[in-house]
Amino acid sequence: MDDEARHRDRMRRKKELIDRRIARATIDRGVLVVNTGNGKGKSSSGFGMLARSLGHGFRCGVVQFIKGSFSTGEEAFFRVFEDGPLSYHVMGEGYTWETQDKARDIAAAMAAWEVAEGMLSDASMDFVLLDELNIALVKGYVPLDRVLAVLLARPSQQHVVITGRGAPDELIALADTVTEMRVIKHAYQAGIRAQKGIEL
Amino acid sequence: MDDEARHRDRMRRKKELIDRRIARATIDRGVLVVNTGNGKGKSSSGFGMLARSLGHGFRCGVVQFIKGSFSTGEEAFFRVFEDGPLSYHVMGEGYTWETQDKARDIAAAMAAWEVAEGMLSDASMDFVLLDELNIALVKGYVPLDRVLAVLLARPSQQHVVITGRGAPDELIALADTVTEMRVIKHAYQAGIRAQKGIEL
Numbered sequence: 001m002d003d004e005a006r007h008r009d010r011m012r013r014k015k016e017l018i019d020r021r022i023a024r025a026t027i028d029r030g031v032l033v034v035n036t037g038n039g040k041g042k043s044s045s046g047f048g049m050l051a052r053s054l055g056h057g058f059r060c061g062v063v064q065f066i067k068g069s070f071s072t073g074e075e076a077f078f079r080v081f082e083d084g085p086l087s088y089h090v091m092g093e094g095y096t097w098e099t100q101d102k103a104r105d106i107a108a109a110m111a112a113w114e115v116a117e118g119m120l121s122d123a124s125m126d127f128v129l130l131d132e133l134n135i136a137l138v139k140g141y142v143p144l145d146r147v148l149a150v151l152l153a154r155p156s157q158q159h160v161v162i163t164g165r166g167a168p169d170e171l172i173a174l175a176d177t178v179t180e181m182r183v184i185k186h187a188y189q190a191g192i193r194a195q196k197g198i199e200l
Numbered sequence: 201m202d203d204e205a206r207h208r209d210r211m212r213r214k215k216e217l218i219d220r221r222i223a224r225a226t227i228d229r230g231v232l233v234v235n236t237g238n239g240k241g242k243s244s245s246g247f248g249m250l251a252r253s254l255g256h257g258f259r260c261g262v263v264q265f266i267k268g269s270f271s272t273g274e275e276a277f278f279r280v281f282e283d284g285p286l287s288y289h290v291m292g293e294g295y296t297w298e299t300q301d302k303a304r305d306i307a308a309a310m311a312a313w314e315v316a317e318g319m320l321s322d323a324s325m326d327f328v329l330l331d332e333l334n335i336a337l338v339k340g341y342v343p344l345d346r347v348l349a350v351l352l353a354r355p356s357q358q359h360v361v362i363t364g365r366g367a368p369d370e371l372i373a374l375a376d377t378v379t380e381m382r383v384i385k386h387a388y389q390a391g392i393r394a395q396k397g398i399e400l
Contacts, residue, residue: 025393033240033398039379041235041245044252048244051251052273053397073252127397159398176387177398179239184378192376193225197253197327198233198359 030158031176036167039181046129046161047074058126061087061119065132089115109141123155134164230358231376236367239381246329246361247274258326261287261319265332289315309341323355334364
């Protein structure tokens, strides 16, 4: 057997193993998904899952612990569904994570977290996206222990997606599905700024 | 300086460097984004960018080179916008990538690619998502050279997102932003099957 054939054979056996494990997966319950790492796609993947959930007629909630006060495409798009199955909350207007007023930052993060807690204790809420929560955890503005306790106690069928760099180890341990978005390259390295529809 | 202070200092300098590079990025043009790797989030991130693009009022196109014939949440959700700014095409009904009829597989993949070519030559199309195209490239069902040539010749302001495992090196070389979605863990490993709103 030549190298290529050996490689194909190994890949085939690996695929069979994964297929068997997937076939054995029969449990239905709410999953906790964490998107972390330095690469692109953490938030956009969360919003893609939100679209899927809305497509299935789910009741959904979003809290954005965002880093800027800019208005984004995803907000403009999903706000339309607020009269129906979607609750959409953006952390304190004009909030930038760049203020020198740490007490104000903590208050804004905690106020957003309290909105999230309301969603995470509401059994009629099928899907909750906590966009960029990890930055608030890394900075210690929202206490990790409290977040873990609330996630553990949430309704058993509720899906939760948490995004942001630097997901704490304890959150990764609790999660069902964790992806590290790894940068291979990024357009800004070639002088291209953030583009509407892609980053904004 | 202790270890932790040194680490913080290194991180701060690294962040400053990245911030300066981002500040220098002033070019606006269509970008080619590739989401690859074995982890979750490749397609959902593409659909999140689609939502952003629709939020900005862009004209958008989607071609799904999908692996199954199941109806997905994203399709149910985004089909609603087909009367307006969105063209949505799913490769041949019932197509599974599992048939023993290779000629039929190639014909289905090429028919979907021809729809994609129409979008990629249409300057009124602001954003094009080619979901799971990479699998067709890896299998050689759609010729890579043709795809690269069409991507290179597309309208200069058009954004394109290509998803799927095993992105070819030449496609990565051509792309502006490439992310590898790396599995840290996946719910199926704990016996949980694909969930509506998350995978479906």
